[in-house]
Amino acid sequence: xxxxxxxxxxxxxxxxxxxxxxxxxxxxxxxxxxxxxxxxxxxxxxxxxxxxxxxxxxxxxxxxxxxxxxxxxxxxxxxxxxxxxxxxxxxxxxxxxxxxxxxxxxxxxxxxxxxxxxxxxxxxxxxxxxxxxxxxxxxxxxxxxxxxxxxxxxxxxxxxxxxxxxxxxxxxxxxxxxxxxxxxxxxxxxxxxxxxxxxxxxxxxxxxxxxxxxxxxxxxxxxxxxxxxxxxxxxxxxxxxxxxxxxxxxxxxxxxxxxxxxxxxxxxxxxxxxxxxxxxxxxxxxxxxxxxxxxxxxxxxxxxxxxxxxxxxxxxxxxxxxxxxxxxxxxxxxxxxxxxxxxxxxxxxxxxxxxxxxxxxxxxxxxxxxxxxxxxxxxxxxxxxxxxxxxxxxxxxxxxxxxxxxxxxxxxxxxxxxxxxxxxxxxxxxxxxx
Amino acid sequence: xxxxxxxxxxxxxxxxxxxxxxxxxxxxxxxxxxxxxxxxxxxxxxxxxxxxxxxxxxxxxxxxxxxxxxxxxxxxxxxxxxxxxxxxxxxxxxxxxxxxxxxxxxxxxxxxxxxxxxxxxxxxxxxxxxxxxxxxxxxxxxxxxxxxxxxxxxxxxxxxxxxxxxxxxxxxxxxxxxxxxxxxxxxxxxxxxxxxxxxxxxxxxxxxxxxxxxxxxxxxxxxxxxxxxxxxxxxxxxxxxxxxxxxxxxxxxxxxxxxxxxxxxxxxxxxxxxxxxxxxxxxxxxxxxxxxxxxxxxxxxxxxxxxxxxxxxxxxxxxxxxxxxxxxxxxxxxxxxxxxxxxxxxxxxxxxxxxxxxxxxxxxxxxxxxxxxxxxxxxxxxxxxxxxxxxxxxxxxxxxxxxxxxxxxxxxxxxxxxxxxxxxxxxxxxxxxx
Numbered sequence: 001x002x003x004x005x006x007x008x009x010x011x012x013x014x015x016x017x018x019x020x021x022x023x024x025x026x027x028x029x030x031x032x033x034x035x036x037x038x039x040x041x042x043x044x045x046x047x048x049x050x051x052x053x054x055x056x057x058x059x060x061x062x063x064x065x066x067x068x069x070x071x072x073x074x075x076x077x078x079x080x081x082x083x084x085x086x087x088x089x090x091x092x093x094x095x096x097x098x099x100x101x102x103x104x105x106x107x108x109x110x111x112x113x114x115x116x117x118x119x120x121x122x123x124x125x126x127x128x129x130x131x132x133x134x135x136x137x138x139x140x141x142x143x144x145x146x147x148x149x150x151x152x153x154x155x156x157x158x159x160x161x162x163x164x165x166x167x168x169x170x171x172x173x174x175x176x177x178x179x180x181x182x183x184x185x186x187x188x189x190x191x192x193x194x195x196x197x198x199x200x201x202x203x204x205x206x207x208x209x210x211x212x213x214x215x216x217x218x219x220x221x222x223x224x225x226x227x228x229x230x231x232x233x234x235x236x237x238x239x240x241x242x243x244x245x246x247x248x249x250x251x252x253x254x255x256x257x258x259x260x261x262x263x264x265x266x267x268x269x270x271x272x273x274x275x276x277x278x279x280x281x282x283x284x285x286x287x288x289x290x291x292x293x294x295x296x297x298x299x300x301x302x303x304x305x306x307x308x309x310x311x312x313x314x315x316x317x318x319x320x321x322x323x324x325x326x327x328x329x330x331x332x333x334x335x336x337x338x339x340x341x342x343x344x345x346x347x348x349x350x351x352x353x354x355x356x357x358x359x360x361x362x363x364x365x366x367x368x369x370x371x372x373x374x375x376x377x378x379x380x381x382x383x384x385x386x387x388x389x390x391x392x393x394x395x396x397x398x399x400x401x402x403x404x405x406x407x408x409x410x411x412x413x414x415x416x417x418x419x420x421x422x423x424x425x426x427x428x429x430x431x432x433x434x
Numbered sequence: 435x436x437x438x439x440x441x442x443x444x445x446x447x448x449x450x451x452x453x454x455x456x457x458x459x460x461x462x463x464x465x466x467x468x469x470x471x472x473x474x475x476x477x478x479x480x481x482x483x484x485x486x487x488x489x490x491x492x493x494x495x496x497x498x499x500x501x502x503x504x505x506x507x508x509x510x511x512x513x514x515x516x517x518x519x520x521x522x523x524x525x526x527x528x529x530x531x532x533x534x535x536x537x538x539x540x541x542x543x544x545x546x547x548x549x550x551x552x553x554x555x556x557x558x559x560x561x562x563x564x565x566x567x568x569x570x571x572x573x574x575x576x577x578x579x580x581x582x583x584x585x586x587x588x589x590x591x592x593x594x595x596x597x598x599x600x601x602x603x604x605x606x607x608x609x610x611x612x613x614x615x616x617x618x619x620x621x622x623x624x625x626x627x628x629x630x631x632x633x634x635x636x637x638x639x640x641x642x643x644x645x646x647x648x649x650x651x652x653x654x655x656x657x658x659x660x661x662x663x664x665x666x667x668x669x670x671x672x673x674x675x676x677x678x679x680x681x682x683x684x685x686x687x688x689x690x691x692x693x694x695x696x697x698x699x700x701x702x703x704x705x706x707x708x709x710x711x712x713x714x715x716x717x718x719x720x721x722x723x724x725x726x727x728x729x730x731x732x733x734x735x736x737x738x739x740x741x742x743x744x745x746x747x748x749x750x751x752x753x754x755x756x757x758x759x760x761x762x763x764x765x766x767x768x769x770x771x772x773x774x775x776x777x778x779x780x781x782x783x784x785x786x787x788x789x790x791x792x793x794x795x796x797x798x799x800x801x802x803x804x805x806x807x808x809x810x811x812x813x814x815x816x817x818x819x820x821x822x823x824x825x826x827x828x829x830x831x832x833x834x835x836x837x838x839x840x841x842x843x844x845x846x847x848x849x850x851x852x853x854x855x856x857x858x859x860x861x862x863x864x865x866x867x868x
Contacts, residue, residue, distance in 0.1 A: 197813065197849075198827040198839070199633025369819055379631065381815075383849035383865050385803055385839035387828035393632040394821035405632070405819035415631075415817040420861055422854050429861060431817050 002416035002434050003169040010219075010419045011173045011190075011376050011430050013054045018222050019215050020250045021424065039074045043166045045109030046139040048076060050167055053090070053111045053174060055081040057226045058254050062354040064112050064142075064175040068094040072106040085351050089115065091124040104132035111171045113142035113151035125154050128161075136161050140171035143182040173418065177227070177355035180375050187337050188355040189373060191365055192223060194380035194426075201362045204388035212380040214248075215424035221246045223378060224257055227357040228349060229291075233364040234263035238275055241282040244359070256288045258349055260356065262336070262364055264324055266298035269310065276309050289318050289348050293336065296323040320348055366393045370404060372433065377415070381427040436850035436868050437603040444653075444853045445607045445624075445810050445864050447488045452656050454684045455649050455858065473508045477600045479543030480573040482510060484601055487524070487545045487608060489515040491660045492688050496788040498546055498576075498609040502528040506540040519785050523549065525558040538566035545605045547576035547585035559588050562595075570595045574605035577616040607852065611661070611789035614809050621771050622789040623807055625799055626657060628814035628860075635796045638822035646814040649858035655680045657812060658691055661791040662783060663725075667798035668697035672705060675712040677719060678793070690722045692783055694790065696770070696798055698758055700732035703744065710743050723752050723782050727770065730757040754782055800827045804838060806867065811849065815861040 008015050015022045038044050052067025060066075060082040068090035070078040080094025088096075091114055095103065114124040114136075128136055136155050141148055141163070155161020172179055177188035194212040195201050201211065210217065224230055225246045232242060245256045261268065261283070271279065284290050292313075299321055302310060313319050322344050324336065337356065346353045358368055368374050389395055394404060419430035442449050449456045472478050486501030494500075494516040502524035504512040514528025522530075525548055529537065548558040548570075562570055570589050575582055575597070589595020606613055611622035628646035629635050635645070644651065658664055659680045666676060679690045695702065695717070705713065718724050726747075733755055736744060747753050756778050758770065771790065780787045792802055802808050823829060828838060853864035 195633075197633070199629075199631070381863075383851050383863075385827065387839045389823075389830060392826075393819065396823060405821045414859060417817050417856060417859055417861065420854070420856050422851060425848060425851055427851065427854055427861065427863060429815075429817075 002432060003172065003418060004416075005170055005173055005419050005430075006167075008421070009170045009173065010421065010428065011176055011378065012219060012223050012226055013057070013174060014051065014170075015219070015421060015423070017051060017054055018250055019218050019423065021215050021218075039071070042109070042137045042162075042164045045069055045071055045107060045137060046111065046164060046167050048079070049109040049111040049139060050171060050174065052079045052081050053171075054251070056083060056254070057251075058228075058257070059084045061085065061228055062178065062181065062352045063089070064178040066090040066110065066112045066175075068111075069109045070094050070098065070103070070106050071109070072102065077102060077106065086120045089121055089124050091127050092121070095127055100131070105134050108133055108136045109139070110136065111139045111167075112175065113138050113140065113147055113149075114155070115142065115144075115147050116150040116154060117146045125151055128155060128158060133160055138163050139166070140168040140175075143179045145182075176376065181352075181354050187228075187342055187353050188375050189337070189368065190223070190227060190355065190357045190376045190378060191368055191374045192220060192357055192359050192378040193362075193365055194220075194382060196382055196384055196386040198385045198387065199392050200386035200388050201360060201365075201393070202388075202391035203386055204390045211386075212382045212426045213424040216380045216382075216426045216428065218248050218250070219423060219428065220378075220380070222249055222251065223357055225249065225251075225254060227257055227355040228353050229258040229260050229345065229356045231260035231262055231356055231358045231364075233361050234261055234265075234267045235363065236359075236361040237261055237263075237279065237283050238267065238271060239361075241275075241278040242359075243282045243285060245285070245288075257357070258289045258291065258345065258353075259283065260291045260293060260345070262293050264293070264295045264298070266294050266302055268292060268294075268313075269302045269305065271309075276312075280312070284316070284319065286318065289320065291320045291322055291345060291348065293322055293324050293341070296325075299323055320344075362391050362393050362395060366395075369393065375432065376418075377429075377431045379429045379431070380423070381429065383425060383427075436866060437606065437852060438850075439604055439607055439853050439864075440601075442855070443604045443607065444855065444862065445610055445812065446653060446657050446660055447491070447608060448485065448604075449653070449855060449857075451485060451488055452684055453649050453652050453857065455652075473505070476543070476571045476596075476598045479503055479505055479541060479571060480545065480598060480601050482513070483524075483543040483545040483573060484605060484608065486513045486515050487605075488685070490517060490688070491685075492662075492691070493518045495519065495662055496612065496615065496786045497523070498612040500524040500544065500546045500609075502545075503543045504528050504532065504537070504540050505543065506536065511536060511540065520554045523555055523558050525561050526555070529561055534565070539568050542567055542570045543573070544570065545573045545601075546609065547572050547574065547581055547583075548589070549576065549578075549581050550584040550588060551580045559585055562589060562592060567594055572597050573600070574602040574609075577613045579616075610810065615786075615788050621662075621776055621787050622809050623771070623802065624657070624661060624789065624791045624810045624812060625802055625808045626654060626791055626793050626812040627796075627799055628654075628816060630816055630818055630820040632819045632821065633826050634820035634822050635794060635799075635827070636822075636825035637820055638824045645820075646816045646860045647858040650814045650816075650860045650862065652682050652684070653857060653862065654812075654814070656683055656685065657791055659683065659685075659688060661691055661789040662787050663692040663694050663779065663790045665694035665696055665727075665790055665792045665798070667795045668695055668699075668701045669797065670793075670795040671695055671697075671713065671717050672701065672709055673795075675709075675716040676793075677716045679719070679722075691791070692723045692725065692779065693717065694725045694727060694779070696727050698727070698729045698732070700728050700736055702726060702728075702747075703736045703739065705743075710746075714746070718750070718753065720752065723754065725754045725756055725779060725782065727756055727758055727775070730759075733757055754778075796825050796827050796829060800829075803827065809866065810852075811863075811865045813863045813865070814857070815863065817859060817861075 048069040049067040068080040078094045080090040180188040415431035421428045482503045483501040502514040512528045514524040614622040849865035855862045
């Protein structure tokens with residue numbers, strides 16, 4: 001499944017809507033090939049529906065965040081976006097403020113095919129019946145087999161439905177975690193890192209705070225908002241104490257993601273007083289759930305420990321220790337998110353875990369690459385050289401067993417570059433397996 | 435001096451004109467912001483002049499390869515490009531087939547400011563006098579202080595000259611070696627390599643023939659044609675025996691560049707019979723001059739050797755041993771192209787050495803980066819992971835003394851990304867120091 005997105009579009013959304021410093025809508029106009037100016041065109045309507053869908057990015061999960069726009073007399077008269085899981089879908093939101101007279105003769109644009117089945121909400125398809133709506137244009141098919149093509153067929157039976165593929169790749173990319181989950185019944189895995197030109201994720205002496213520039217960091221924060229959970233390795237936590245929260249968005253900050261610490265050997269139990277304080281203040285700051293993934297035997301050994309630090313973590317209702325369920329030895333990063341762990345995290349989230357963003361360090365990222373356990377890579381490349389050995393992918397100098405890129409498959413199936421954008425003075429590349 | 439090029443433009447020229455597989459002229463149209471369709475616009479004329487200038491890329495060196503287009507009644511009636519050094523400039527070539535009646539009322543577009551001084555050719559500026567030409571539009575100022583602004587001023591005095599900056603960055607980039615040479619009185623240095631996402635230039639086991647795809651390799655061959663000389667380290671020669679010639683161009687193949695082997699320690703004298711054969715067949719294949727850069731004492735020691743291999747090289751009129759003139763010990767790659775070496779290579783070339791393309795290996799490239807001795811970097815990134823330690827920039831595992839990126843300056847002045855293009859399924863990034 002390889003596809004390429006139009007300029008300005010990413011797996012995180014449309015950049016001018018996300019990055020304050022990005023060239024504005026009107027500047028983009030001349031550079032893009034999408035006709036966002038012609039109000040009479042279906043492409044205009046679908047673009048507006050796409051933009052509307054960005055609004056509730058994270059809170060609609062695991063529903064796709066769909067946009068719906070109603071246009072009458074060449075003016076947008078209503079906009080809707082899928083609400084919090086269990087609440088209304090985009091079409092119902094868009095139609096709510098409109099009278100029957102408003103809908104009569106209008107054009108309706110929906111980014112994703114309307115649902116035809118009873119879920120937590122009644123099927124949207126009935127909303128279009130006996131309305132006098134002139135036409136309904138759908139931007140992308142729903143991957144849910146119960147819905148696929150049924151929504152469009154039923155609209156066609158009403159004599160008002162059509163499908164327009166102009167933005168279908170962009171809509172698919174926006175809802176990619178939903179697509180993968182529908183197709184493969186597992187959570188979506190995104191890898192994200194920033195590196196220098198020579199492939200270093202950090203300086204050997206940890207002397208570099210930021211690899212990438214402001215625009216890249218804003219987009220990276222937006223990604224944290226879009227995905228359900230962020231995972232980092234314990235090494236990154238003990239070195240950097242990342243807060244893993246969202247900041248500096250152009251878009252309203254809707255919620256922080258759940259944080260997952262990958263700590264099979266339970267290093268978190270052995271940290272110094274100073275590290276403990278930093279962890280509690282930053283990585284474990286209150287307001288979101290924190291999950292520590294740890295080997296069962298290590299957790300059991302530490303359960304008997306009654307130290308202050310242990311108790312502080314055990315008694316914190318936001319901190320959860322979950323055990324890894326490896327079937328084989330030494331299979332780093334493979335099958336971490338099996339059914340059991342996924343169900344446990346879903347319970348903590350109070351909704352199905354749909355997506356995880358893995359941010360580092362280089363060893364954890366390397367192991368996901370090694371196992372080909374990812375659906376998309378968000379890579380920021382900053383134009384300078386760092387040198388060093390420790391913080392490269394597949395670095396020999398990392399303790400523990402070594403992971404390698406899987407060369408046999410790499411030659412045959414290079415990744416597909418779906419997105420390549422300049423973000424400030426960095427390069428953003430988004431890649432998917434071919 | 436940092437500038438960014440419009441889509442499709444690189445330091446090597448306009449991609450659709452260079453890469454057979456690149457999206458065609460007409461496909462590009464919708465994606466580019468330059469109005470190449472409107473025959474009446476000055477931008478159209480300048481774009482055509484730019485394209486005309488690509489024609490004699492390498493053979494015009496060290497002159498800038500300028501293009502001149504004459505338009506009358508909205509039709510191009512003549513096109514000229516600077517000829518071989520010492521021969522005619524673009525304006526003279528374009529005017530040659532035209533009668534006085536043809537020129538009368540025409541519009542003339544020249545990519546670079548016409549010269550006003552007597553060089554190997556009479557000043558072009560006089561060509562415009564008493565012609566009845568309606569207007570002359572210049573795309574970029576000549577950096578030669580004898581000419582800068584004089585050409586335009588004299589055209590303005592004639593009442594027909596104007597300057598249009600629409601493509602001035604693109605023209606400057608195309609003629610960048612000329613610009614640098616005019617300003618800094620030294621040859622231009624370009625670095626070029628292809629790497630995996632994790633920064634490897636080759637596999638540790640040398641099991642990978644190509645890092646980058648076909649489009650990238652075509653562009654890389656074109657760059658070899660554009661620059662006067664290519665340099666590689668002796669390690670690369672002894673491992674890969676690169677032929678360093680040009681192949682598979684969309685554009686006619688005009689000439690192969692001079693080849694420079696950087697071999698301070700004279701490893702070339704110690705190679706096996708099989709290596710000798712490979713070198714003679716590939717890297718030292720007949721038809722172009724080959725220069726070996728070597729430390730004076732090493733050369734002197736080897737001069738006394740009377741072996742077959744030594745004599746074979748000494749007696750080959752295309753193979754030249756030049757001695758490095760380091761002023762300090764261990765200053766790898768710095769001041770290689772000082773006045774003396776530059777003059778010697780210019781004598782071999784029979785024209786001033788204006789530009790050198792350095793292609794590898796990773797150690798030689800690292801040393802040029804370390805010393806900040808480069809004017810542009812052409813970097814191809816292929817979307818896969820290689821792992822390994824030997825063929826990374828700044829690799830610890832390379833023998834000899836270690837080079838590092840210059841971190842103090844890297845933070846302050848990251849490189850400027852002037853070009854970022856998708857070439858096939860690779861990324862092309864072209865960067866200049868800020």
